[in-house]
Amino acid sequence: xxxxxxxxxxxxxxxxxxxxxxxxxxxxxxxxxxxxxxxxxxxxxxxxxxxxxxxxxxxxxxxxxxxxxxxxxxxxxxxxxxxxxxxxxxxxxxxxxxxxxxxxxxxxxxxxxx
Amino acid sequence: xxxxxxxxxxxxxxxxxxxxxxxxxxxxxxxxxxxxxxxxxxxxxxxxxxxxxxxxxxxxxxxxxxxxxxxxxxxxxxxxxxxxxxxxxxxxxxxxxxxxxxxxxxxxx
Numbered sequence: 001x002x003x004x005x006x007x008x009x010x011x012x013x014x015x016x017x018x019x020x021x022x023x024x025x026x027x028x029x030x031x032x033x034x035x036x037x038x039x040x041x042x043x044x045x046x047x048x049x050x051x052x053x054x055x056x057x058x059x060x061x062x063x064x065x066x067x068x069x070x071x072x073x074x075x076x077x078x079x080x081x082x083x084x085x086x087x088x089x090x091x092x093x094x095x096x097x098x099x100x101x102x103x104x105x106x107x108x109x110x111x112x113x114x
Numbered sequence: 115x116x117x118x119x120x121x122x123x124x125x126x127x128x129x130x131x132x133x134x135x136x137x138x139x140x141x142x143x144x145x146x147x148x149x150x151x152x153x154x155x156x157x158x159x160x161x162x163x164x165x166x167x168x169x170x171x172x173x174x175x176x177x178x179x180x181x182x183x184x185x186x187x188x189x190x191x192x193x194x195x196x197x198x199x200x201x202x203x204x205x206x207x208x209x210x211x212x213x214x215x216x217x218x219x220x221x222x223x
Binding site: 001030031033041042043045048092096098101102103104105106107108 | 146148156157158159160163201203208209210211212213214215216
């Protein structure tokens with residue numbers, strides 16, 4: 001399995017600001033994903049980060065709010081823009097191979113918006 | 115019907131007990147199924163994939179029932195360290211997974 005790191009591991013931010021989360025995988029992987037996990041809830045897929053093209057967003061998530069970059073096969077960023085307290089959550093990136101195979105997760109970024 | 119459903123629990127069992135969780139899914143075209151374990155304030159970690167023929171890994175056995183559209187996880191001889199939330203995941207697109215909300219297991223001495 002790939003080893004995935006994320007930073008920051010946690011942050012406390014003010015309403016209206018933006019935060020960029022970085023995800024680094026130790027090997028080239030086909031797929032990278034961004035999830036959100038709110039307290040007591042399961043993982044909700046935000047988007048698939050596509051290398052060299054725009055991310056594919058799930059229903060309820062838009063690029064203006066969650067811009068994503070993936071400049072190469074081992075790195076991706078997720079920005080949470082114009083934050084509000086409702087954005088307080090854990091944000092996780094994952095990686096895997098195409099075709100519905102298992103995914104492996106980074107340690108997550110715990111975001112609190114005041 | 116939600117895409118992936120699990121009984122949230124908690125399941126409270128004594129050490130040494132056998133416990134089983136089920137997870138139902140709505141997309142009959144799903145081909146890949148997984149069980150993840152998530153400890154408090156940690157990321158989910160892959161426990162095992164679920165194959166059509168069922169599979170076993172030590173004390174853990176996973177089964178797939180396509181006709182009734184559910185997967186199951188059986189844990190034998192429960193240990194204190196098995197206390198965690200168990201998430202099932204089902205592929206919902208070519209490469210994307212949909213996760214259940216998880217079943218909490220508490221193993222007590």
